[in-house]
């Protein structure tokens with residue numbers, strides 16, 4: 014900025030500068046010459062089509078070496094008193110925009126005195142009582158109008174320090190800030206709701222209150238996690254759905270935890286009262302082992318002025334906040350199905366508790382997904398039911414380190430509207446404002462509904478023991494409905510008998526089992542809905558033809574190895590592309606990357622979308638996939654899988670954020686909403702999936718049993734004892750196998766590229782949807798023996814068990830090795846090297862559901878085998894062995910007098926040794942033991958080679 018830089022550009026003056034900038038935008042001549050030139054210069058730097066980053070420029074300017082702390086917020090160089098006061102008035106207006114929320118009337122319990130906020134005082138800006146009747150230019154507060162300082166302050170207090178505390182000045186984009194400002198200012202204009210609207214609000218408030226009271230007296234002491242103290246949530250949600258309908262939103266997907274869930278289910282989503290009562294009475298039947306009533310999901314079509322909106326309340330496990338990314342994934346799938354590129358037809362709404370929102374890391378992970386290409390849903394509406402108490406008993410002082418429970422949302426510059434739940438008019442205003450913001454800017458937005466909790470954490474809990482003072486105030490609180498009724502009576506909007514009749518009618522409806530939500534639509538078309546009907550009858554044994562004729566392989570391969578002529582490929586990628594051409598021609602064997610890529614190509618060609626995400630997934634962590642080709646000259650990218658055929662389905666590969674929990678949950682949510690697609694999450698190394706353990710336990714393994722939801726998600730977990738140390742060797746196969754029951758998922762350990770091809774093909778082509786957990790390889794990606802032929806793709810499908818491949822005389826076999834995955838090749842190589850001819854090797858490619866028949870048959874081929882040996886690379890306390898023994902899977906395949914022998918690494922606390930030399934020794938010992946090389950007196954394999 015050189016010499017022209019105004020002399021008072023100090024950090025303490027940020028509000029001043031921003032205020033001045035606001036004035037400049039409205040009327041450039043109203044600001045001093047030096048500033049006008051400065052702002053003109055900044056404006057010129059804005060590139061067409063780019064957002065106005067003037068705020069960043071101010072911040073950057075403040076970091077200039079010349080920056081030094083100012084003693085006063087008012088620039089010293091401004092000498093003219095009249096002008097100085099005008100600037101001070103603008104500065105004060107801006108201070109309310111920045112800091113007014115600190116003095117807002119947000120707490121229904123009025124537990125603390127509202128803080129003195131220095132920036133909101135006259136003195137802070139060099140003003141005094143004597144200036145109260147002076148008339149000032151107000152920037153945009155009153156439009157172009159000037160006003161007295163007294164009127165300005167009155168308006169500011171009403172706008173920023175009433176029932177709404179707005180935090181939005183942290184947003185960089187000027188357009189967004191100005192949009193919010195124009196909606197908030199001045200409050201005297203915005204705070205007018207029609208009588209009809211207030212009737213509606215009252216009606217929903219009566220519903221929310223009456224339901225809780227009804228359940229409280231009918232089901233005494235039963236847990237329901239009452240909404241009392243925060244009943245305004247119901248009119249808030251009602252408004253959101255109505256506004257959504259008017260904005261042409263066709264689906265709203267809601268994720269929420271326990272608090273107030275039953276109320277939302279009945280009063281918003283239209284669950285039949287009788288269904289809820291049956292659950293309270295423990296009479297509800299259903300398939301699977303089920304879940305408690307406050308975790309169940311529901312959906313319906315709600316009538317709005319502009320057509321029906323499909324509202325889904327997602328099922329929910331107890332683990333707080335983990336539903337957030339699941340809902341986001343589900344929304345993304347619904348948007349994709351509708352080809353909703355603007356992301357305006359389906360909107361996610363997430364309802365949080367204050368402690369959970371501040372405390373759970375997955376909230377941050379989900380925010381971090383919100384604007385990324387592969388995961389954005391065009392903005393989420395977050396609602397915090399902030400009852401000002403965290404956990405069962407704890408104070409905010411113990412449950413967070415931030416001022417507000419919502420501060421994490423600032424990481425994506427979401428506007429945050431704190432609102433007092435005792436003021437339903439303000440809540441409804443904020444509901445519309447927030448949804449309109451989301452629709453306008455496709456960004457996240459937060460409503461912090463500040464309320465209280467009438468009972469303990471649950472109804473069986475005693476809150477006075479730990480919160481005596483808070484609960485004295487709770488006891489003295491008349492209730493939100495009572496306050497609102499009082500207000501409406503005062504305003505002459507209603508009469509007493511009207512409310513009594515409304516309440517009576519609501520209770521009668523409950524008792525007569527009439528839906529008590531808004532009107533439900535029953536005759537809308539289902540074109541854009543997910544249907545799992547086609548997948549319900551099948552079993553994992555339902556056959557599917559996963560083979561591919563030679564001409565299809567060749568046609569697909571031609572597309573996969575094609576790229577724009579001007580593309581200069583990286584050497585390694587060019588080599589790989591050439592090799593893939595040869596593989597398709599049958600001149601060299603198939604490798605892993607090609608088998609996998611061919612499966613994707615075939616699926617998109619058949620109309621099944623493919624979505625693959627994970628860290629580095631586009632290239633492949635181990636450099637084998639290269640689904641995205643990069644032109645080495647200009648960085649341009651090309652995805653051959655998007656050019657397979659004219660009417661193909663979409664192929665999306667995403668290099669994910671560095672998250673396991675939120676990303677896996679997102680993909681889970683996507684897969685539960687899009688059964689037609691192949692949805693894959695890939696861990697960078699399999700063990701990193703333990704960062705997503707909640708998702709695996711709560712959703713992948715148990716979702717169907719708890720909530721009856723099917724899901725065809727695939728998890729690719731690189732697993733293999735390759736000597737890379739304890740952190741990268743094991744995908745913890747044992748943990749997945751321990752979670753297996755009731756055919757809830759499939760666990761596979763494919764050993765060849767063709768097996769990978771058929772397994773992925775089968776996952777989509779079978780009319781059957783269950784999660785598929787895959788121990789995927791690292792070293793096998795380039796292993797010379799882990800290859801396939803064209804015939805393996807054209808002639809046979811996925812083999813649950815692969816029998817002996819060498820010419821071994823069956824009658825002479827005395828020992829059968831049974832194994833899975835990469836160790837097979839070590840065994841095979843050693844057996845060939847040692848010319849062992851009395852040991853057969855059989856591979857189990859699917860561990861769950863266990864293919865007993867197939868393995869039994871394979872074992873029966875060797876009538877003289879006395880021993881069946883399970884060989885695994887994992888330590889004895891890990892891998893598949895415990896599962897195989899416990900489930901008698903191996904025993905049931907033996908026949909008298911066969912013995913079962915186990916060969917594994919020794920028991921170990923850690924998955925693998927750190928030293929490569931130790932690893933090699935262990936591996937050789939394992940192989941030798943399995944092949945009885947030591948007992949035979951044969952030399953160790955490496956010695957022989959030497």
Ligand SMILES: Cc1ncc(C[n+]2csc(CCOP(=O)(O)OP(=O)(O)O)c2C)c(N)n1
Nearest residue numbers: 272331332333366367368369402403404405
């Ligand atoms: C991940 C997780 N940790 C702990 C719990 C146990 N728990 C259930 S509710 C709750 C308190 C939640 O407080 P808040 O988020 O403020 O919601 P509120 O119950 O007050 O509405 C806790 C700790 C849980 N359900 N999930």
